[in-house]
Amino acid sequence: MSDFQSLGLSNTLLRAVEAEGYTTPTPVQQQSIPPLLEGRDVLGVAQTGTGKTAAFALPVLQIMNRKKPQGKRFIRALILSPTRELAAQIDERFAAYSEHMDLRHRVIFGGVNQNPQVRALQKGLDILVATPGRLLDLIGQGHIDITRVEFFVLDEADRMLDMGFIRDIEKVIKLLPKQRQNLLFSATMPKSIAKLAGTFLNNAVMVDVSPKEMTVDRIEQKIMFLRKADKRRLLVQLIKEERVKCGIVFTRTKHGANRLVKQLDQSNIAAAAIHGNKSQGARTKALAGFKNGNIPILVATDIASRGIDVDGITHVFNYDLPNEPESYVHRIGRTARAGRSGIAYAFCDDTESGYLVGIQQLIGKEIPVNSNHPFHFIGAIPKPGQKPGKIKEKSGAKKRPRNNNRNQQNRGRSNRNSDAQNKPRRGGDSKNSNPRRNRNQRGNHGGNNSNRD
Numbered sequence: 280m281s282d283f284q285s286l287g288l289s290n291t292l293l294r295a296v297e298a299e300g301y302t303t304p305t306p307v308q309q310q311s312i313p314p315l316l317e318g319r320d321v322l323g324v325a326q327t328g329t330g331k332t333a334a335f336a337l338p339v340l341q342i343m344n345r346k347k348p349q350g351k352r353f354i355r356a357l358i359l360s361p362t363r364e365l366a367a368q369i370d371e372r373f374a375a376y377s378e379h380m381d382l383r384h385r386v387i388f389g390g391v392n393q394n395p396q397v398r399a400l401q402k403g404l405d406i407l408v409a410t411p412g413r414l415l416d417l418i419g420q421g422h423i424d425i426t427r428v429e430f431f432v433l434d435e436a437d438r439m440l441d442m443g444f445i446r447d448i449e450k451v452i453k454l455l456p457k458q459r460q461n462l463l464f465s466a467t468m469p470k471s472i473a474k475l476a477g478t479f480l481n482n483a484v485m486v487d488v489s490p491k492e493m494t495v496d497r498i499e500q501k502i503m504f505l506r507k508a509d510k511r512r513l514l515v516q517l518i519k520e521e522r523v524k525c526g527i528v529f530t531r532t533k534h535g536a537n538r539l540v541k542q543l544d545q546s547n548i549a550a551a552a553i554h555g556n557k558s559q560g561a562r563t564k565a566l567a568g569f570k571n572g573n574i575p576i577l578v579a580t581d582i583a584s585r586g587i588d589v590d591g592i593t594h595v596f597n598y599d600l601p602n603e604p605e606s607y608v609h610r611i612g613r614t615a616r617a618g619r620s621g622i623a624y625a626f627c628d629d630t631e632s633g634y635l636v637g638i639q640q641l642i643g644k645e646i647p648v649n650s651n652h653p654f655h656f657i658g659a660i661p662k663p664g665q666k667p668g669k670i671k672e673k674s675g676a677k678k679r680p681r682n683n684n685r686n687q688q689n690r691g692r693s694n695r696n697s698d699a700q701n702k703p704r705r706g707g708d709s710k711n712s713n714p715r716r717n718r719n720q721r722g723n724h725g726g727n728n729s730n731r732d
Contacts, residue, residue, distance in 0.1 A: 637667030
């Protein structure tokens, strides 16, 4: 299959595809579109940047467009997404592909006033893109009926589970009609996802686009060993030397992202942070500024590694190496999109060498080392035979004497307060967050809780 026409798409959709500048289907599109047009369920392993949204949106639109029910519109297709940014981008793609169709779509998510969303729902919709929290909120309030859904798409399923959405997903599935077409896409396929897929997919076609291969095609990767204290200096040097106009810097924590934005500003580099603790308005403003070029550097936690689809990103900086090897693949996949090339720098200090070992095992190769910089530190290089995982930070301070109880108590209290501020909220950026604890903190489904997606 060499073109979209050979996949069986209608002339209406071919016009939309041509208008978007698509010429050759990606592997996930080639493998997914035909069986979906035949009415089959599909289980796909693919990350953002592979053309996944078009792979499920195009066949769903084609089937919906050729048989339209009479009377008031009702939700016929439900697409569930883990983050607000990704949900918004999926809705944008549906808008582009359905340009010449009489189909209404809408995206809903938390963190914003629900009233405009409710008004759109009352007018009638064909396609709803949603995050789990706001979807269940509005179902609970009686504003959404999903009992006649014909197509159910669960996107970024592994990220959904990481963020503690498993019970929400189960609730949604129970409310759906038994007769429907199902699509599940996930960047990875651990046992938990396979188990989830088995609960609602029927004789699904398996589509596997390996993310490992994605990392080696067009992305130039470099690892740089240095002390933690030198990371900011090296980042500023690279951004200025390479005149980066569109780059993403990934940090491990939300607090680290905020701090780095301030430090970059002090070095006359315009940057904005995007993470789970930011209000929806701040996240939208930061992403819009990044997309239009007013903000050249976006500092993000892993909430954005799958939720940002911006053309023209030339540089990705792993300021902190991720503790999950798969996150590295998603992060660097923000560049080298749509056939372009890109470069991904990774900074590794002496506490992160175990993370690097895990990343290189996953991608099946050693990342080329760039030691030609003023901060090169051989102490951060993994030792022969080193196992993947976290390396404990070395502490230069000796144990305090037992009689210094007051200082220890004060320090412990301070640390607890700091930890409380930095704990990931539900839908946050760390897989290590406790889903059970997060679920217990949600409260009921009513109201406009801005912390809910």
